[in-house]
Amino acid sequence: MNTNTHDITLTVNGTERELSVEPQTLLVHALREELGYTGPKVGCESSLCGACTVHVDGKPVKSCTLLAVRADGTEITTVEGLDDDSDGLHPLQEAFQEEHGLQCGYCTPGMLMTAASLLEETPNPSRKEIRESIEGNLCRCTGYQNIVNAVESAAEKMAKQEAGD
Ligand code: FES
Ligand code: FES
Numbered sequence: 408m409n410t411n412t413h414d415i416t417l418t419v420n421g422t423e424r425e426l427s428v429e430p431q432t433l434l435v436h437a438l439r440e441e442l443g444y445t446g447p448k449v450g451c452e453s454s455l456c457g458a459c460t461v462h463v464d465g466k467p468v469k470s471c472t473l474l475a476v477r478a479d480g481t482e483i484t485t486v487e488g489l490d491d492d493s494d495g496l497h498p499l500q501e502a503f504q505e506e507h508g509l510q511c512g513y514c515t516p517g518m519l520m521t522a523a524s525l526l527e528e529t530p531n532p533s534r535k536e537i538r539e540s541i542e543g544n545l546c547r548c549t550g551y552q553n554i555v556n557a558v559e560s561a562a563e564k565m566a567k568q569e570a571g572d
Contacts, residue, residue, distance in 0.1 A: 417480075447516055448514075486520060499519050502560040524540075530565065
């Protein structure tokens with residue numbers, strides 16, 4: 408037994424998972440390498456790119472900035488759990504596809520999780536609000552325009568769904 412490891416429990420996408428991690432293990436590595444959730448990507452590992460963004464207790468967090476031991480007992484949503492009714496794609500995922508909001512896709516899981524938080528708090532955001540919300544998420548491919556279009560389109564889709572159309 409490795410006495411340096413700590414036993415922690417994470418609820419990931421609604422499923423309780425127990426794991427042992429070293430004190431310095433970052434949440435993103437615990438999710439990817441210990442639990443197999445490879446949606447969150449490792450880009451910079453220094454809080455700059457946002458590719459590792461997940462929700463921790465409902466808030467967007469760059470999972471390279473949080474030690475796994477500090478996340479003990481939290482509820483985590485990764486991009487794999489974004490569409491919680493499992494009937495296909497979340498409206499944001501559909502909109503990113505339709506509006507060409509991705510190219511290589513490396514930034515996309517983080518963009519989606521950040522945008523999902525925005526739309527939860529601000530269901531009808533302005534383009535400025537969309538741009539401000541994703542300022543911590545870097546994309547080297549798209550030039551951002553199509554990402555903003557996609558988030559705007561997803562907001563419209565979700566408003567229609569809410570209205571029962
Ligand atoms: S990998 Fe976490 S912010 Fe870049
Ligand atoms: S689509 Fe390639 S980094 Fe954003």
